[in-house]
Amino acid sequence: MGEIEPLARLAAAGDAAAFGVLVRRHQSKLRGFLLRMTKGDAALADDLAQETFLEAFRKIAQFSEGSFFGWLCAIAYSRFLMQVRKRRLEPLDEAHDMPDDAPEPENASLVRLDLEKAMARLVPAQRAALTLCFALGFSHEEAAAALDMPLGTLKSHVNRGREKLAAMLGVWRRMEV
Amino acid sequence: MSELDELLSQPLPDVADGGFSARVALRLHVVRRQRWWTTMAAVAACLVLAMMLLPIKTIGAELGVTLPQIAGSWAVNFAMAVIVLSFLLERSLSRL
Numbered sequence: 001m002g003e004i005e006p007l008a009r010l011a012a013a014g015d016a017a018a019f020g021v022l023v024r025r026h027q028s029k030l031r032g033f034l035l036r037m038t039k040g041d042a043a044l045a046d047d048l049a050q051e052t053f054l055e056a057f058r059k060i061a062q063f064s065e066g067s068f069f070g071w072l073c074a075i076a077y078s079r080f081l082m083q084v085r086k087r088r089l090e091p092l093d094e095a096h097d098m099p100d101d102a103p104e105p106e107n108a109s110l111v112r113l114d115l116e117k118a119m120a121r122l123v124p125a126q127r128a129a130l131t132l133c134f135a136l137g138f139s140h141e142e143a144a145a146a147l148d149m150p151l152g153t154l155k156s157h158v159n160r161g162r163e164k165l166a167a168m169l170g171v172w173r174r175m176e177v
Numbered sequence: 178m179s180e181l182d183e184l185l186s187q188p189l190p191d192v193a194d195g196g197f198s199a200r201v202a203l204r205l206h207v208v209r210r211q212r213w214w215t216t217m218a219a220v221a222a223c224l225v226l227a228m229m230l231l232p233i234k235t236i237g238a239e240l241g242v243t244l245p246q247i248a249g250s251w252a253v254n255f256a257m258a259v260i261v262l263s264f265l266l267e268r269s270l271s272r273l
Contacts, residue, residue: 020202027192027197027201028192028193028194031197032189032190032191049197050197053201053205054208057205131189134185134186135187135189137186162181162182162185165181165185166181
C-alpha cells in the first residue's frame with residue numbers, strides 16, 4: 001500500500017474521469033466498511049459513502065502518499081463519528097457500553113449474522129479497528145493512521161474487541177447447544 | 178490463527194453498485210460546476226474592483242510613454258533574449 005495509485009495521482013491533478021474510476025473501484029469496500037460501522041443501516045452507509053467521496057474530491061490535492069483507500073476510510077470514519085455525535089446513534093466509549101443480551105433465536109445458528117450482531121455490540125473504535133485490520137487487511141500502522149489514533153490505542157482496541165467478540169460468540173454458541 | 182481471527186478475516190460481502198457511482202458522478206458534476214461559477218464570480222469581482230480602484234487612465238498613459246522606451250533599449254532586449262534562450266535550453270535538456 002506504499003505506492004500511490006496512478007489513478008489517484010491523475011485525480012489529484014484534476015482528472016475527474018480518473019476520480020470516477022476510483023469511485024467505481026472502491027465503492028463496494030467502502031460501503032461494506034460503512035455498513036458494518038452503521039450496524040447494517042444501508043441508507044446511512046450510502047449517504048456517508050457519498051459524502052466521503054465528495055469530500056475526497058474536494059481535498060484530492062491534499063492526498064500525497066499512501067493508500068488511497070486508506071485515505072477514504074479515514075474520511076469515512078471521521079464522517080461516521082460526526083453523525084454518531086450529531087444524531088446520538090450510540091455511545092462512543094466503553095464507559096457507556098451497551099449491555100450484552102442474547103441473540104434472537106432465529107439467527108443464532110448463522111455464524112456470519114452472529115459475527116455482525118456481536119460486532120454491533122462493540123464500540124465504534126473497536127468495530128472499525130477489527131474491520132480494517134482483519135476484513136480489509138490493513139496493517140496496524142495503516143489502520144491507526146486511518147482512524148487517527150496512536151498505534152498503541154489501535155492495538156488495545158483490536159485486543160479488547162477480540163476478547164469481547166470471543167466472549168460473546170462463545171456464550172451464544174453455548175446457548176445454541 | 179484462531180477460529181475467531183479466521184472469521185474476522187473473511188472479506189466484507191460485496192456491495193452491488195446499483196447506480197451508486199452514477200449518483201456520486203452526478204453530485205461531483207454539480208460540485209465542479211459550482212466551483213467553476215464561484216471562481217468566475219471571484220475573478221469578475223476582482224476585475225471590477227481593480228477597474229474601480231486603480232487609476233487605469235494614468236497607468237495607460239504612462240505605459241504608452243514607457244513601453245516604446247523599453248522596447249528600444251539594447252540592455253532590455255539582450256536580457257529578454259538570454260531569458261528565452263535559457264528557457265529553451267532547459268526544456269530541450271529536460272527531454273533528454
